[in-house]
Amino acid sequence: MYENLLYQNTDSLLSDDIKNDRLPGSILFSGPDASGKLTAALETARILSCKDKVPGKWQCTCSSCLSHKALLSSNVVLLGPRDCSLEISAAKKTFLNAFLSGQHEDAARYLFLRSIRKLTMRFNPVLWQDSDKLSKISAYMQDIDELLEEIDFPRELPDFDDLSKICDKLEKEALEFEEELMYDSISIAQIRNLSQWAHISLSEGKKVVIIEKAERMLEGVRNALLKILEEPPENTVFILTTSKRNSVMPTILSRVRTYNFTARTQAQSADIIDRVYHEKFDGSIEQYLQQFLSVSPDLIKQYSTQFYEEIINGHIPDLAQLISNCNKFDPRTILRIFFVNLYDIQKSALKTARGTYASSKCTKAICDAWNNITVYNQNVLSALENLVKEIALINRQNENALLEAYVKL
Structure with missing residues (x-):
């Protein structure tokens, strides 16, 4: 079990709980980004529905495992925001290189297919029924599915030039899909639709609901989810993931078993x-x-530093140009690098009592701006405009403490 979950002690804990039928109906995978939480969640879903006499082996070829490995199982629903674009671009490069070299071709093919489906799974019609976005979602999904069909197993792959064109089209379609329709937080309607689906009985296997970034749910959504967790449907397992366990609602934490990554x-x-x-x-x-970002991390940090310097020097940054330079902060990884650097450089003020107070206010303003964009769906331009005003006001009210500390760096 969990052969593809590398360097995590959690794999043995999960394996033991599954083998001994101790896995509860609601669990939480908690740990830093890129620590394998989604990999573990998808693998748990596969293992729970495996038809083999000794379930869980990655090489299992039962019909259930094959559909799970291809991320095509109807027993799994995945929801929650995620930047999928970088993984898609990296997987495409690996796939094309493997095709040229003739090494690891099948594994790289799976890698690319799965990277696309980690995006499309979040737009399962089960979750989006009655949504005004359903027609757009369906159009993108149809285009992507048609392209995937050309390179999916067991189809023989075309020559490199044609394969490269198909992969480029897939990458482009997926990135546009993510840019236009990826949500920053789960909606109450999705949770209600999910609840209806979870209560439909299965002939075999287990249903698994994977909710990524559980800390990003709004209060109403958390309360709606809590009702399901209080009375979980039979043969359905809920797997929540988070990199910020302290931000998950305590009443939800009390109803899940945490596995730490x-x-x-x-x-x-x-x-x-x-x-x-x-x-x-x-x-x-x-x-x-x-x-694989459209803007290099070093350049993003440079823009972030310039943004901060202009504010504390009493100037108003050209936000329209900044947003353009940062590719409209798409994917969200660009925004995160920008804000993390902003948070780091303002900590220079922690050298004096006055500066420490200013820095605490500045930290709150940065966190509020981040949450307004990523949780409450505020327009990036509006959030940055408010942040400029907040940082400028904090600096003035504290007698240029931010500027003085920064100059002394």
Whole structure:
């Protein structure tokens, strides 16, 4: 079990609980980003429906395992926001390189197919029925499914030029799909639709609901989910994931069993990148994927630093140009790098009592702006306009404490 979950002690705990029929109906995978939480959730779903006499082996060829490995099982519903674009781009590169070299071709093919489906699974019609976005979702899904069919198993792959064109089209369609329709938080309607689906009985196997970034749910959504967790449907397992366990509602935490994931070492990350993407890279998995951003991380940090410098020097940044330079902050990874750098550089004010107070106010303003965009769906331009005003006001009210500390760096 869990052969594809590398360098996490959680795999043995999960295996033991499944083998001994101790896995509860609601569990939480908690740990840092890129620590394998989604991999573990998808693998748990596969194992729970495996038809083999000794269930759980990755090489199992039962019909259930084959559909789960291809991420086509109707027994799984995946929801929650995620930046899928970087993984798709990285997987495409790996697939095309494997095709040219003739090494690891099937594994790389699975990798690319799964990277696309990790996006499309979030738009299951079960979740989006009666939504005004359903027609757009259906149009994208149809285009993507038609392209996937051309390279899916057991179909023989075309020559490299044609394969490359198909992969490029898939990447483009997927990125446009994500940019236009990826949501920042789950809606109450999705939870209600999910509840109806979860209560429909199955002839075999178990239903698994995977909810990523559980901390990003609004209060009404949390309460709606709580009602399902209080009386979970039979033969349905709920798997929540989070990188911020303290931000998950306490009443939800009281109804789930937590499995903790740890950050991998640099050597472990390098080994995973080598195994999965067949490339040597000296850095974290997140850093490897960030190579595929439309704007380099160094340049994003440069824009963030310039943004902060202009504000504390009494100038108003050109936000329209900033948003354009940062590719409209799409995918959200660009926004996260921008905000993390902003948070880090304002900590220079922690050298004095006055600066520490200003920094605490500044930290809150940055966090509020981030939440307004990623949780409450505020327009990026509006959120940055408010943040400019907040940081400028904090600096003035504290006698230029932010500017003085920054100048002394």
